[in-house]
Amino acid sequence: MIDSSLRWVDDRLGIAKGGRTFLDKIFPDHWSFMLGEIALYSFVVLLGTGVFLSLYYIPSAHEIVYHGGYLPLQGQKVSEAYASSVGLSFDVKSGLLMRQAHHWSADIFLGSIAVHMARVFFTGAFRKPREFNWIVGVTMLLLGIVNGFLGYSLPDDLVSGTGIRIAYSILESIPLAGSYLGTFLFGGNYPGNGIIIPRFYLLHILIVPALIVGLLAAHLGLLVKQKHTQFKGRGKTEHNVVGSPMFPTFMAKTTGFLFVTTAVTFILAGFAQINPIWQFGQYEPFQISYAVQPDWYMGWLDGALRIMPSWEFVGWGHTIPLEVLLPAVIFPGIIFNVFFAWPFIEARHTNDLAYHNLLDRPRDRPKRTGAGAMMLMLMFMVFGASSTDVLANFFQVPLNSVLWFFRIAVPLIPVITYFVTVKICEEMRGAEGIGKRKPPNVVHRSASGEFSTVPAEARPGDGHEELEAVPVPAFIDMVPADLATGPGIRRVMR
Amino acid sequence: MSDESPKAPSLAPVSLEDPHLQPYAKHPGRAEALAAAAMVIGFLGFIGFGITYWISDQTQWEAATLGGGMLALGVGAIAWGKYLMPQGPFVEERHDFHSTEAERDAMTAAIVERGGMVVQRRKVLGGLFALGSTAMGVVIAFPLIRSLGPKPATSRQATNTDTSLFATNWKENSQLVTADGRIVKVADLDVGGVLTVFPKGHEGSSPDQTILIRLAQIGPDDPPFQLESPGRTDWGVQGYVAYSKMCTHLGCPVGLYQKLTQQLVCPCHQSIFNVASGCIPEFGPAPRPLPQLPLKVDAFGNLRSQSGYQQAIGPGFWERP
Known part of the structure; x- marks a missing residue:
């Protein structure tokens, strides 16, 4: 059955050779390789729940009178976008679950991308020949952030409307083009002629996801072509990959992991409320609530806006709002350019033109690890700065003190982090026997009371047998026989 | 294995007893029982979700049954893969995927050479094609960009709030009304009270949003309330002042009024404006004071504006002088 269908296809497409290689593709067994899978599977959840939501959501700013299941809104004038968002939460069966799963999986998607990116960075997996895939990945991070913002802007609730207002003002701050970008995109001066919601919808459900799907295909295609990196270890070289085969082992594990990722998303969606738009109410440009904060992946930009001093430049009949332009346009521009350029910056700095398929331990590259820790700390600090008001309330300290803390801490603490990290890495590298299992020691006490430590001699029970890695067998003799084909077994001493 | 001896994939059959094909689990029976139990729980979870959907549509039960089902089924599949499938380790050789020098x-x-040959022979055609495609690229951008929306009115005299960042609908003598159109009278607010107001006919309009604050209880015949800003001593009336509610930082509504310190706070990025001294920014990223709207009281005790705003409201932009 399988044989004859495969022959039929292979006659036409010639897939057997490549297909066999694909089924034999080796996946190194390391937990950190699972982080990218979380991102991939959250994206699957995003697409699935997103299709469900798009069946009910109406991308329109048109004002209607609400007549739905949520009684506090009964009879109020709301936009169709807001009414349909509330409607798909309360009047569509399973709708609330799907909407919250969509929102949660967006947060998980970007979170797992960030952690996956950190893994790739700290282990040097971005080095030659994988620079393309690093760039593709950074682009997907950027698109993911953009699409997250577009998505949570769609319900037209008070929080999302405030976000759109801020986005408009950021556009407005761009010299020369700002006012034009604003009126072109919004169909007029803020809030525009209502066209922004259908435009965001188009971008959110078609254009940006299509770009992400294309890049995702490239990301995975490059991964198959260039094969996985792996950590150093017995039998692992620059010229091989050791681990589990695509079929069946990895496929079983990763399918299970798809289910687990989806499960966690749906359990969060059912038990942890996220973005309760019916509590925020319909967006009105003159209304606002306390503790206005974006989703976590936008927090770093919000934090940068908060701690920026009020340095507006005025001169020659023009205004350059540096207090907006620097933190919201230039700062993320620099950050993403550094991300994109990092493989080339590092290769130039280290003058390293070689292929790298074996991963680094972070401690072995103190400067890179320091730079990564510095970037993470910078992101963490500006993210913290997006909660100045909440922190001031929580710790009962004046808002001014919190703001000044962050104004000093944001530039200072990442630099300190760099030097501390470099120092820690160097210390770790210098330690004797680092990364190796410690041999048993025998402590002797001499007649004069002096102690000395001597490594113990190998004893019969110290070693264990370990299998040598072999190519995935094509044919298995399904009739059990005696151990005719002797595998390579090696004895490993502790 | 050394780096220099890549192995070709073996086509010789291996025995089912080969240690590489044995499960990772020390007790395969237990692992199988675990995987089976998980998959049964998963199955029951999905049945539970089906029932929940039809009888109650209760979000928590849906999440528990669907999520629980997927979790259990996923754990079962992972246990199957991790503990019961061939443990390996298996190896795959890497091949240089770069091409040869030749x-x-x-x-x-x-x-x-081929390109050079063609271009060398027909230089004019190459140039014309480049010219044509460049022109196409440029003109295609016109509808793509220019059709999106109206051009902003960059003149300070422009009056259409749809296109001008300078304009509001506040004119001389505009009547102050609330968002739902109620006329605002001089007796409406006590000291410390605030109200969001609009010019009559433009209720709820974004650029016109104005915050009306009563700073003091002053009768019509008392000496006027002294604002600290020079040249604006008569912009308030009977203890009332009015400022644009649009933050000069990023345009959020400056909606929090702290009565005790007479400060307006923007909830978005915590810019703080001192109301008693002309709403100058005292703290945070806002660069400019909130523009003030001059007020008066008409013969019927209704609040009106003396004039419109005398400068652009809201955040900064290039054309702002």
Whole structure:
């Protein structure tokens, strides 16, 4: 059955050779390789729940009178976008679950991308020949952030409307083009002629996801072509990959992991409320609530806006709002350019033109690890700065003190982090026997009371047998026989 | 294994007893029982979700049954893969995927020499084609960009709030009304009270949003309330002042009024404006004071504006002088 269908296809497409290689593709067994899978599977959840939501959501700013299941809104004038968002939460069966799963999986998607990116960075997996895939990945991070913002802007609730207002003002701050970008995109001066919601919808459900799907295909295609990196270890070289085969082992594990990722998303969606738009109410440009904060992946930009001093430049009949332009346009521009350029910056700095398929331990590259820790700390600090008001309330300290803390801490603490990290890495590298299992020691006490430590001699029970890695067998003799084909077994001493 | 001896995939059959094909689990029976139990729980979870959907549509039960089902089924599949499938380790050789020098040279030659040959022979055609496609690229951008929306009115005299960042609908003598159109009278607010107001006919309009604050209880015949800003001593009336509610930082509504310190706070990025001294920014990223709206009281005790705003409201932009 399988044989004859495969022959039929292979006659036409010639897939057997490549297909066999694909089924034999080796996946190194390391937990950190699972982080990218979380991102991939959250994206699957995003697409699935997103299709469900798009069946009910109406991308329109048109004002209607609400007549739905949520009684506090009964009879109020709301936009169709807001009414349909509330409607798909309360009047569509399973709708609330799907909407919250969509929102949660967006947060998980970007979170797992960030952690996956950190893994790739700290282990040097971005080095030659994988620079393309690093760039593709950074682009997907950027698109993911953009699409997250577009998505949570769609319900037209008070929080999302405030976000759109801020986005408009950021556009407005761009010299020369700002006012034009604003009126072109919004169909007029803020809030525009209502066209922004259908435009965001188009971008959110078609254009940006299509770009992400294309890049995702490239990301995975490059991964198959260039094969996985792996950590150093017995039998692992620059010229091989050791681990589990695509079929069946990895496929079983990763399918299970798809289910687990989806499960966690749906359990969060059912038990942890996220973005309760019916509590925020319909967006009105003159209304606002306390503790206005974006989703976590936008927090770093919000934090940068908060701690920026009020340095507006005025001169020659023009205004350059540096207090907006620097933190919201230039700062993320620099950050993403550094991300994109990092493989080339590092290769130039280290003058390293070689292929790298074996991963680094972070401690072995103190400067890179320091730079990564510095970037993470910078992101963490500006993210913290997006909660100045909440922190001031929580710790009962004046808002001014919190703001000044962050104004000093944001530039200072990442630099300190760099030097501390470099120092820690160097210390770790210098330690004797680092990364190796410690041999048993025998402590002797001499007649004069002096102690000395001597490594113990190998004893019969110290070693264990370990299998040598072999190519995935094509044919298995399904009739059990005696151990005719002797595998390579090696004895490993502790 | 050394780096220099890549192995070709073996086509010889291996025995089912080969240790590489044995499960990772020390007790395969237990692992199988675990995986089976998980998959049964998963199955029951999905049945539970089906029932929940039809009888109650209760979000928590849906999440528990669907999520629980997927979790259990996923754990079962992972246990199957991790503990019961061939443990390996297996290896795959990497092959250099870069081409040989000769192939690279041939590719370069194909581009440079073949292309060069064509362009050298027909320079004019190459130039014309480049010219044509550039022109196409430029003109296609016109509808793509220019059709999106109206051009902003960059003149300070422009009056249409749909296109001008300078304009509001506040004119001389505009009547102050609330968002739902109620006329605002001088007796409406006590000291410390605030109200969001609009010019009559433009209720709820974004650029016109104005915050009306009563700073003091002053009768019509008392000496006027002294604002600290020079030249604006008569902009308030009977203890009332009015400022644009649009933050000069990023345009959020400056909606929090702290009565005790007479400060307006923007909830978005915590800019703080001192109301008693002309709403100058005292703290945070806002660069400019909130523009003030001059007020008066008409013969019927209704609040009106003396004039419109005398400067652009809201955040900064390039054309703002």
